[in-house]
Amino acid sequence: MVRNELKRGWTGPNLKCPYGPCHYTGQDCTYCYCPFYPCGDEELGKFIPMSKGGKIWSCVHCHLIHRTPVCKYIASRVEELKITDPEDKRLRGLLDEAKERFLVPGKAIMVVGATSDAGKSLTAAALCRIISRKGYSVTPMKTQNMSLNSMVTDGGSEVAGIQMIQAKAARIKHPDHNVNPILLKPMKDGITDVFVNGKHFENIGVREYYEKFIPSAGTEAVRESIRIQKIRYEYVVMEGAGSPAEINIYYQDVANMRAAEMADALCILVVNMSMGGAFAYALGTIELLPENDKKRIRGIIFNNLYGNASSLKKGIEELEHIAGVPVLGVIPHMDIPLPKEDSLTLKGNAGSDRDNVNIAVIKLPKIANFTDLDPLYHENASIVYTEDPNDLKKADVIIIPGTKNTFDAMRWMSLSGMDEAVREMRGKVPIIGICGGYQIMSAMLSDTLGKENRVPSSTEGLGLFDAVTLWDENSSEVSVVNGLLSMTDEGIRGYEIRSGRTVTKEHPLFILSSFTGERTDEGSSRPDEKLFGTYIHGLFDTPAFRRYILKMTGKYVPAKYSDTDYDDILNDILDELADTFESSLNMELFDKIFMEARK
Numbered sequence: 001m002v003r004n005e006l007k008r009g010w011t012g013p014n015l016k017c018p019y020g021p022c023h024y025t026g027q028d029c030t031y032c033y034c035p036f037y038p039c040g041d042e043e044l045g046k047f048i049p050m051s052k053g054g055k056i057w058s059c060v061h062c063h064l065i066h067r068t069p070v071c072k073y074i075a076s077r078v079e080e081l082k083i084t085d086p087e088d089k090r091l092r093g094l095l096d097e098a099k100e101r102f103l104v105p106g107k108a109i110m111v112v113g114a115t116s117d118a119g120k121s122l123t124a125a126a127l128c129r130i131i132s133r134k135g136y137s138v139t140p141m142k143t144q145n146m147s148l149n150s151m152v153t154d155g156g157s158e159v160a161g162i163q164m165i166q167a168k169a170a171r172i173k174h175p176d177h178n179v180n181p182i183l184l185k186p187m188k189d190g191i192t193d194v195f196v197n198g199k200h201f202e203n204i205g206v207r208e209y210y211e212k213f214i215p216s217a218g219t220e221a222v223r224e225s226i227r228i229q230k231i232r233y234e235y236v237v238m239e240g241a242g243s244p245a246e247i248n249i250y251y252q253d254v255a256n257m258r259a260a261e262m263a264d265a266l267c268i269l270v271v272n273m274s275m276g277g278a279f280a281y282a283l284g285t286i287e288l289l290p291e292n293d294k295k296r297i298r299g300i301i302f303n304n305l306y307g308n309a310s311s312l313k314k315g316i317e318e319l320e321h322i323a324g325v326p327v328l329g330v331i332p333h334m335d336i337p338l339p340k341e342d343s344l345t346l347k348g349n350a351g352s353d354r355d356n357v358n359i360a361v362i363k364l365p366k367i368a369n370f371t372d373l374d375p376l377y378h379e380n381a382s383i384v385y386t387e388d389p390n391d392l393k394k395a396d397v398i399i400i401p402g403t404k405n406t407f408d409a410m411r412w413m414s415l416s417g418m419d420e421a422v423r424e425m426r427g428k429v430p431i432i433g434i435c436g437g438y439q440i441m442s443a444m445l446s447d448t449l450g451k452e453n454r455v456p457s458s459t460e461g462l463g464l465f466d467a468v469t470l471w472d473e474n475s476s477e478v479s480v481v482n483g484l485l486s487m488t489d490e491g492i493r494g495y496e497i498r499s500g501r502t503v504t505k506e507h508p509l510f511i512l513s514s515f516t517g518e519r520t521d522e523g524s525s526r527p528d529e530k531l532f533g534t535y536i537h538g539l540f541d542t543p544a545f546r547r548y549i550l551k552m553t554g555k556y557v558p559a560k561y562s563d564t565d566y567d568d569i570l571n572d573i574l575d576e577l578a579d580t581f582e583s584s585l586n587m588e589l590f591d592k593i594f595m596e597a598r599k
């Protein structure tokens, strides 16, 4: 194959390839089989273990050979040197030439917010899609993210879910832990579960986090990820956390201006109009920054405007004059169903509606991975997050979602009477437990190691399944999965992030198949009593399980996206988001400041 490629010369992107894109949308496929393989260059690839032992060279994150300017250069040099043999020693020299010319660090653009919920994630996702549509390789990155909504990369790393959504916006195939090197999961009593490079690192208190972790492992992880992302991609769209002007932790804050400095990023300040005081928020944030960092703020975006942007004209001119920073545009309020990051903004989509399927989601303490339910927003369904047991009586489907602490959640269920309310609905409507919610459906919860509660403990569950949930040495799992819905043999995919395991005597819900073809039972189901429990997150992404549950209510009316995989639904949403930003921003000014000026 390589011989043909050497002879054939430059061919460009192959948009019709059934396997593409292998790396990112818009990649160049001239060298589908890399003429330098295995180059052994650790700046580009790495050796990975093989399932049957030994190592193999992996190019999964090498984008250099998929950039059109690089492919054109190599093709012209191959022709010039009349290289036809893949074993030709001069090829290695060509790779070094290409690296020297083209492996220049990518450019970093950082989206910072005047407040939490300013619209940073949305803006970063929109910019990823806009830059990807221009044909560049681009990646999102949030150096530190506090989120109970995490997802798993296909390499088995755990990162914040919103960075995986932004990676879809950037249209990259294999995002890894470098999109979010530090993930924080709040536990209780001021303790945080810290993940570094996609793996559990430690449970740390706030003080120790800023005084010990950040100055050492924290900063190192951030610096290394920035270095790697800038080698791999032409653009890195970074997202800050909270506000960059938290002057109390300013020099330890690796989520904002310290990260911008490490990446030499130019920054955009996003302000949420609907909060009021937007001009003051913008100016106040900029004015609180030290001179060097203030210079990095090169544009302001006013986001989430209800009303007419022309009414802001005078104010914008005055702010631009005082702050010396241009306003790139005003984004109108959009009801774009992109995954929520934190449970504070969790509202569901409507009150109960007679025609729709009414889905009641029990709002457990420390609710986690509620993004599992996002595909249901595209069905004829009303989703209500509730802490009121009475709401279950009106429901057509009851969902017990994931939680960061199953024991605390079970205790809350008993104290609030939610446990009895669920038991009363047994057999009447489908009841689905996901991860912690599935554990709660067990007969017994037993934490022999004190993994959940820091002290060994056990308690009764709802007793809906003949199953026991254990927290012991072999109860943690982080992986992506594929398999079948056991009742219909339709395909499902998802991921597992669990710290407990459930030993069940019930019929499995899913049959998982591993890379080597091994099949394993997963979850519990009693279809006749409409009881379903699983550890699989993303279970509603493929239409199979969505349809199976909604049909069970007898009220199912297919919607526009009912047969559509959530990945494709998201793709449409992200294009719509990018369109709105492109039509609301001064794109010429954006290109001039953030793209052209830095060529």
Ligand code: SF4
Binding pocket: 034, 035, 036, 037, 038, 039, 040, 041, 044, 045, 046, 058, 059, 062, 063, 064, 065, 095
């Ligand atoms: S890492 Fe890149 S240059 Fe090296 S062999 Fe793989 S694709 Fe080719």
